[in-house]
Amino acid sequence: MNKKLISITLSFLCSGVFLSAWGQKEEVQIPSLVHDGEAIPKEVIKATREFRERLMADPYRPAYHFTVPDDVGYPGDPNGAFYHNGKYHLMYLYKRTGSGFSWGHVSSTDMVHWRHHPDALAPGDGDEGVYSGGAFVDDDGSAYLSYWMLRGAKGIGIAQNLDDQYDTWKKIESNPVIKSTEWGITELTDRSGKNIHVSSADPSNIWKKDGLYYMLTGNLLVLRKYGSRGKGLPANRDEPPLPKDSLDYQGDRLSLFASKDLKDWTYQHEFYQSNRKWTSKTEDNMCPSFLPLPSGPDGGKPSDKYLLLFISHNRGCQYYVGDYKKDKFYPEVHGRMSWEDKAYFAPEALIDGKGRQIMWTWIFDDRPDSDKQYYGWTGTYGLPRSLWLGDDGTLRMQPVEELKMLRVKEDASLSDIRVAKGVDYILDEYGNELMELELTIDPNENGSYGVKVCVSEDGSEETKIYYDPKDRKLKFDTTKSGKEFGRKIIEEAPLELKEGEPLVLRIYVDRSIVEVFANDRQAIARRIYPSQGSKGIRLFSDGKDMTVSNLKIWELNQANPY
Secondary structure (H helix, E strand, O other): HHHHHHHOOOEOOOOOOOOOOOOOEOOOOOOOOOOOOEEEOHHHHHHHHHHHHHHHHHHOOOOOOOOOOEOOOOOOOOOEEEEOEEEEEEEEEEEEEEEEEEEEEEEEOOOOOOOOEEEOOEEOOOOOOOEEEEEEEEEOOOOEEEEOOOOOOEEEEEEEEOOOOOOOOEEEEOOEEOOOOOOOEEEOOOOOOOEEEEEEEOOOOEEEOOOEEEEEEEHHHHHHHHHOOOOOOOOOOOOOOOOOOOHHHOOOOOEEEEEEOOOOOOEEEEEEOOOOOOOOOOOOOEEEEEEEEEOOOOOEEEEEEEEEEEEEEEOOOEEEEEEEOEEEEEEEEEEEEOOOOOOEEEEEEEEEEOOOEEEEEEEOOOOOOOHHHHHEEEEEEOEEEEEEEEEOOOOEEOOOHHHHHHHHEEEEEEEEEEEOOOEEEHHHHHHHOOEEEEEEEOOOOOOOOOEEEEEOOOOOOOOOEEEOOOHHHHHHHHOOOOOOOOOOOEEEOOOOOOOOOOEEEEEEEOOOOEEEEEOOOEEEEOOOOOOOOOOOOEEEOOOOEEEEEEEEEEOOOOOOOO
8 A cells, every 4th residue: 555645644733724634735715613612723624534534545444343543542452441321431542642641431332333532531630641540430320540650650540530421530639549669669568577569550440349449450560670670581691680589579460459448548468379380470460350250141140250351561461260259369260362472462341231241452453663653543452252251160252242233234144065175165255354254163173174264366365264173272374364564473272172062163354353253262363454355255174074064244334433
């Protein structure tokens, strides 16, 4: 794509001279409109329209995955998710040009169509901007946002809503409610008189139990200074030795704080014991979300287990399932949501009115950093996933039911498709840049098998999704997904099918994103950048002939406003 065609310059001159999207000066003769007593220059309206049109013309801008409307959604963490009075509220971290790191705010009744609110948090009132955090709705309907104050020895802040529509928020006067002694670290003295270093970064959602409020804080800065050296790397030889107590700070850890009034918070203890059988000593715990796990995908009565979602900055999104007793968490199951890199990042979750736990994440763009301003936007969320506890005590996941409203028409409904070994079964006539596929493949223990999407006519481009029965893994191959952008890797997620169990895939294609869900037990989401026209679908089997017992394909609608 010619970059000049999508470059955007928003330059507004009070003299009435406008520098357009093509860099050409235009004299504006039309009088300004008036709004709330202030004149809106006509050039602002014209430039806004032209900018919106450029975004709509971008072939890689997602159509139904929530996308930061404009500006620099990098980092683009989902934040502050909560549900109240029939609405889902979601915040997004972005770097607002001319201001700094802020939280945008959207709400929805269906998690598909989103209304934009004024930014919830912005720099000021004692901070230079805001980083990630969570949300909480108290018994009286008051909502609170917990966030990391920028920068230096600031700490954790809290803001409260001032109106019923949650359009206006005020940072409370007692901020920082957890004071840092240096960037992301708080030095304290424990009961024995020993100096300890606890976390004061990336606060979790707040929860309430037995009249007390609780909150978790992430350990990235503590890990880097006292548990390892560098950004998730072991100590280098030429650096000073680690402190003798460095083992106390290695690996993913969280600090638990409690409060009676949301203003004064007291450190309690380390929330859980990090275990090297699951994570390495260089992995941190940030962007934590801690909520009870439902018993089923539709919510209802919660199970007796809790889910801790988090990221490590060097390995991406992961989770623990376990018990919550006496203000401590006891992990029993560990799993990841990214494996080969960290492109699925920064989870955020809520419990809705049905009792469902629903999560979002940030999916990396994988376009050059220098181009992010140039395209005018960056920052996309993964599809909302419903999470629940399986009968075997492990995590289950599937796309939320509401996504079915995106279906425009059913393009195909086929059964008993016989796919010969080594010969692609071509379904290119059903391909679309916005589509959902659902297919059930009979058990096949000899060789890899699956589906290719976003296939070019000559076969030079393809995104390959398949099951490898030898490795017991779901695999997502982007090595031939496109020519211009994107990471060329094979992502591999553990998935052990039971004897006689078919492979059931649900796949969503949204221009530059493909997400796959397998047997309600595994999911992979990745960014791809196929050439225009690469829309084909092909079934394949490398081991022996296979049977696809059912296959359905839907064309999907656009949901984003632009």
